[in-house]
Amino acid sequence: MCGLWALFGFDTDSLTCVCDNFSKISHRGPDAYKIEHDSRIPNSFLGFHRLSIVDSLCGMQPIRVYKYPLLYLLCNGEIYNYQTLKETHGFEYYTKCDVEALMHLYATEGADGVCKNLDGVFGFCLLDAEKKKILLGRDPYGVRPLFRVYTEDGHLAVASESKAIVKISNMLKGEHKMEPFPPGTYEEYDVLENGRVKFVRRHRYHEPGLKPTFKPFLPWAELSSDNVQENIKKLFTAAVEKRLMAERRIGCLLSGGLDSSLVSALLVKLAKEHNLPYKIQSFSIGMEGSPDILAARQVADHIGTEHHEVIITQKDISDVLDDVIYHLETFDITTIRASIGMYLLARYIKKNTETTVIFSGEGADELSQGYIYFRDAPSAYDAHNESIRLLKDIYLYDGLRADRTTSAFSLELRVPFLDLQFTNYYLSLEAATRQPQNGVEKHLLRSSFDDKSLLPSNILWRAKEAFSDGVTSVKKSLFDIINDIVQERVNDEDLEKAAEIYPHCTPKTKEAFYYRSVFEKHYGGHAENLIPYFWMPKWVKGVTDPSARFISHYENKKEA
Numbered sequence: 001m002c003g004l005w006a007l008f009g010f011d012t013d014s015l016t017c018v019c020d021n022f023s024k025i026s027h028r029g030p031d032a033y034k035i036e037h038d039s040r041i042p043n044s045f046l047g048f049h050r051l052s053i054v055d056s057l058c059g060m061q062p063i064r065v066y067k068y069p070l071l072y073l074l075c076n077g078e079i080y081n082y083q084t085l086k087e088t089h090g091f092e093y094y095t096k097c098d099v100e101a102l103m104h105l106y107a108t109e110g111a112d113g114v115c116k117n118l119d120g121v122f123g124f125c126l127l128d129a130e131k132k133k134i135l136l137g138r139d140p141y142g143v144r145p146l147f148r149v150y151t152e153d154g155h156l157a158v159a160s161e162s163k164a165i166v167k168i169s170n171m172l173k174g175e176h177k178m179e180p181f182p183p184g185t186y187e188e189y190d191v192l193e194n195g196r197v198k199f200v201r202r203h204r205y206h207e208p209g210l211k212p213t214f215k216p217f218l219p220w221a222e223l224s225s226d227n228v229q230e231n232i233k234k235l236f237t238a239a240v241e242k243r244l245m246a247e248r249r250i251g252c253l254l255s256g257g258l259d260s261s262l263v264s265a266l267l268v269k270l271a272k273e274h275n276l277p278y279k280i281q282s283f284s285i286g287m288e289g290s291p292d293i294l295a296a297r298q299v300a301d302h303i304g305t306e307h308h309e310v311i312i313t314q315k316d317i318s319d320v321l322d323d324v325i326y327h328l329e330t331f332d333i334t335t336i337r338a339s340i341g342m343y344l345l346a347r348y349i350k351k352n353t354e355t356t357v358i359f360s361g362e363g364a365d366e367l368s369q370g371y372i373y374f375r376d377a378p379s380a381y382d383a384h385n386e387s388i389r390l391l392k393d394i395y396l397y398d399g400l401r402a403d404r405t406t407s408a409f410s411l412e413l414r415v416p417f418l419d420l421q422f423t424n425y426y427l428s429l430e431a432a433t434r435q436p437q438n439g440v441e442k443h444l445l446r447s448s449f450d451d452k453s454l455l456p457s458n459i460l461w462r463a464k465e466a467f468s469d470g471v472t473s474v475k476k477s478l479f480d481i482i483n484d485i486v487q488e489r490v491n492d493e494d495l496e497k498a499a500e501i502y503p504h505c506t507p508k509t510k511e512a513f514y515y516r517s518v519f520e521k522h523y524g525g526h527a528e529n530l531i532p533y534f535w536m537p538k539w540v541k542g543v544t545d546p547s548a549r550f551i552s553h554y555e556n557k558k559e560a
């Protein structure tokens with residue numbers, strides 16, 4: 001996890017705020033920073049904030065290597081198959097950095113040969129100063145963030161977070177957008193003589209479920225032709241294993257739910273097999289006596305982690321609410337609610353431990369139909385399409401939450417449920433088998449690991465809870481706590497004018513209005529481009545709030 005930042009086509013006398021904008025993402029890379037310029041490309045700046053995970057000596061960016069002296073690479077990412085690429089393509093690496101593979105792929109196969117060969121997560125900007133070309137690319141699910149602004153008169157600004165280019169976007173004239181770079185996509189630009197740039201083309205190289213074109217970590221031949229559950233177990237274990245690549249201490253977020261518990265249990269098992277020289281730390285958060293705290297404690301005892309519990313209060317939530325919205329760069333209701341605990345937990349990890357690489361369970365609900373509303377899907381076909389839609393947009397919601405809350409405290413997140421080989425196989429299975437069975441979400445995933453050795457049965461089959469209930473107590477959920485907080489910050493007159501003030505995604509409640517007002521302080525004028533719609537459950541009648549606690553199937557409804 002690092003922070004990249006690049007400007008092209010900007011006159012230096014119009015950029016008195018260069019350093020101020022660049023520093024907005026220093027939290028993504030606290031170990032070192034650098035801004036570089038090549039005289040062959042007038043009015044260009046390449047900036048990088050580094051979090052050192054591998055190759056502390058030669059890993060600073062922009063990366064340049066002896067063989068390709070006129071290539072500059074900025075990349076926030078991890079390339080899990082970089083050694084395989086070296087072997088299959090005969091590359092000679094000059095650093096120990098996995099992202100160096102991108103430069104060799106570009107140099108030998110051109111722009112079209114880069115992204116399709118990468119097994120990993122990434123957002124990158126590659127400058128070819130010889131051919132006067134720029135290549136931008138992002139991983140298939142947008143696990144690593146990337147934003148850009150482009151104007152038809154030749155300005156291009158790129159950054160890992162929009163907060164680093166929002167002021168630059170606001171000062172530009174003419175029609176333009178500051179927007180997330182689309183996942184599974186790469187773009188090419190030409191650099192003109194005056195340093196301005198010209199858009200050449202965009203190519204979508206991946207869709208959810210598309211079979212990867214690279215050599216997989218686990219050979220397809222090793223999968224069984226008739227044992228689907230064994231294949232799921234093998235592929236997901238491989239997804240965790242390939243993500244052990246790090247020179248910093250690894251830990252895991254542990255809520256006690258299925259997703260984080262599976263990841264944590266496999267991580268501990270594989271860490272022992274790979275002889276990692278430390279005990280895996282696990283981290284849970286909640287109010288005293290919350291369901292998540294109790295369940296996570298049971299899992300930690302079972303798998304043998306060095307477990308940390310963070311107990312929070314209503315004051316903690318109130319104190320960080322505005323900071324959470326600033327770091328998230330969103331006003332989406334469910335995203336903000338679910339981010340508060342993760343933000344506070346990341347803060348604890350940064351302040352109290354040496355763990356830097358964090359494993360988490362994001363992506364499981366989208367992939368394996370874990371949301372409670374999937375029980376109401378009209379058909380298996382509709383459920384499959386909804387899963388695809390959620391995966392396509394995960395970078396705007398749960399993916400955004402996971403990256404931004406951890407990167408705010410210089411932690412690197414790893415999400416094995418969004419592994420390309422694993423997601424491809426899972427989505428290829430018969431649609432009906434992936435639906436909830438007998439009122440149990442993620443039944444196929446649960447049953448694949450139901451051998452009683454990895455996790456206790458009550459954890460493996462634990463009913464899904466709304467985050468607002470899991471992290472707090474059954475007496476008062478996070479939903480109620482936040483509503484108490486915003487009641488003091490938004491008056492009735494403000495809410496009555498909401499449609500006039502905010503015609504896009506108009507806030508319907510004081511909570512939503514407050515989120516939007518804080519968002520607008522930092523990112524005013526960009527709401528429509530950053531968040532196209534509110535995340536909401538589908539196929540549920542009469543529900544206007546995104547929380548699962550308002551769905552009739554929700555098992556903790558009475559207690560809440």
